[in-house]
Amino acid sequence: EPEVTQTPSHQVTQMGQEVILRCVPISNHLYFYWYRQILGQKVEFLVSFYNNEISEKSEIFDDQFSVERPDGSNFTLKIRSTKLEDSAMYFCASAVVGWTINVNSYNEQFFGPGTRLTVL
Amino acid sequence: DAKTTQPPSMDCAEGRAANLPCNHSTISGNEYVYWYRQIHSQGPQYIIHGLKNNETNEMASLIITEDRKSSTLILPHATLRDTAVYYCIVRAIYNQGGKLIFGQGTELSVKP
Numbered sequence: 001e002p003e004v005t006q007t008p009s010h011q012v013t014q015m016g017q018e019v020i021l022r023c024v025p026i027s028n029h030l031y032f033y034w035y036r037q038i039l040g041q042k043v044e045f046l047v048s049f050y051n052n053e054i055s056e057k058s059e060i061f062d063d064q065f066s067v068e069r070p071d072g073s074n075f076t077l078k079i080r081s082t083k084l085e086d087s088a089m090y091f092c093a094s095a096v097v098g099w100t101i102n103v104n105s106y107n108e109q110f111f112g113p114g115t116r117l118t119v120l
Numbered sequence: 121d122a123k124t125t126q127p128p129s130m131d132c133a134e135g136r137a138a139n140l141p142c143n144h145s146t147i148s149g150n151e152y153v154y155w156y157r158q159i160h161s162q163g164p165q166y167i168i169h170g171l172k173n174n175e176t177n178e179m180a181s182l183i184i185t186e187d188r189k190s191s192t193l194i195l196p197h198a199t200l201r202d203t204a205v206y207y208c209i210v211r212a213i214y215n216q217g218g219k220l221i222f223g224q225g226t227e228l229s230v231k232p
Contacts, residue, residue: 004163031217043164043207045219056219091163097217108154109220111163 004112023092033093138195142208
């Protein structure tokens with residue numbers, strides 16, 4: 001079964017450093033997302049991406065964050081200057097959106113295993 | 121998207137049915153009910169969704185009340201591997217490519 005993959009599984013960085021988290025979405029999916037989950041807290045939406053542009057972003061996704069789909073298969077999240085509070089699990093997700101013949105939508109998001117980011 | 125309310129935790133004996141309730145009393149006619157789960161620190165996993173009819177797939181059944189103000193996710197024969205946090209999410213039909221808003225969910229513990 002196709003799946004979303006993420007690398008690395010764990011990234012340790014120093015405060016102020018740039019990090020790039022990588023995701024390979026499922027190949028026929030058109031919608032891409034990043035979420036994060038701080039330890040012990042709920043999953044929070046960061047950004048959605050469709051047709052090579054950001055479709056929606058949360059308040060968390062400030063100008064320190066950026067996303068890119070550089071080559072048609074990878075989907076990356078860059079944090080320009082990491083802070084201690086950026087330490088979290090970062091999940092990538094992808095979806096194909098459509099409608100079945102009986103007008104029942106299908107658009108479930110498939111999540112990757114996550115990258116644990118630790119900022120020291 | 122309408123807000124949902126779930127109990128914070130539930131227990132279930134292995135092999136028995138797990139019935140997870142969700143209240144969404146402010147749901148509107150154009151909103152679907154989705155269920156996802158998150159097994160310890162893994163990425164969330166889609167389970168099932170529905171609009172107004174009951175739905176069943178290989179993982180679970182979804183029962184939506186006639187007034188659509190609440191729903192129940194049923195895992196017919198819970199196993200230890202079903203121990204996870206279960207999230208009930210309401211999402212508008214026109215927002216099909218949009219974000220998922222996760223609450224705190226219900227932590228289901230399946231016990232031997």
